[in-house]
Amino acid sequence: MPEIRYFFEDFTPGRSFPLVDKLVSAEEIVAFASEFDPQPMHLTEEAGKASILGGLSASGWHTASLFMRMMFDGWLKEAASEGSPGIEFMEWKKPVLAGDRLSGRSTVVESRVSRSRPGIGLVRFLHEVENQKGQVVLRGENPIMIRLRPSQEAPA
């Protein structure tokens, strides 16, 4: 596991953490859809073109899962994360098509120490994912549980 360098105290409102870029292939769109969301527009280019999505497009849950991995590789793997209780909202703003290159960021909206769990804070993030044309494809807000910094360590 990578070294943990971000604790609750590092997530100050307004601070932004980049996600890792991700090139989305037709093969992975079809693989995810075959297992979890086998609708025609997620399975073939022809059906995608015939739909209002305009081409072979990722399941929204695939886009959300790709965002998760982009966030993990971007910053979450170095954060003292304890997981999340949920997502306040998530918008699938534009289709994610085969060949799209995604990028994005998580920005701290607010943070507070947990009342019920000692040593844990809740940090609320705004997450934004864009395609190579600069169009926002996914937007959402959610709280993540993050451990407080052990007293002897210096801030990142």
Next chain:
Amino acid sequence: MRLVELTPPGDRVITGTMQFTADDIIRFARQFDPQPFHLEAEAAKAYVFGGLCASGWHTCAGWMKMFIQYWNTETARLTAEGLEPPKLGPSAGFKKLQWVKPVYAGDSITYSVELVESRALASRPGTWINITTNDGVNQHGDVVMRYEGTVLEFA
């Protein structure tokens, strides 16, 4: 026919049950969410969730899988009865997704959907937006996840 005619508000539809094996949980997590509590039973004990548990996105993908399975069966049934199934389209997103309890290795999650409201879109004649509440319940009867979904419907 419209979705609101098929399953009016108040009719909760059970779509199916999905098993979450340790192997499935780890396979999904390796690809999309490799946090220690989704990868290793031993490491998971040191975290808030306390045991190997599924990525929340895996739990959501399970809802979708069971819905599509139900919907394919339902549209085939309606067609066979000479009825025209509702034409559902894509979703623009969701709200208030709560991962209420962890989904642990070995859990069976039973998913359901209930229509709350169907609204005509002023900007797109012949199109409705349906708002649904979507749930997953484990084998002990505990709700593990719920959210408010949206799905477009065409005339």
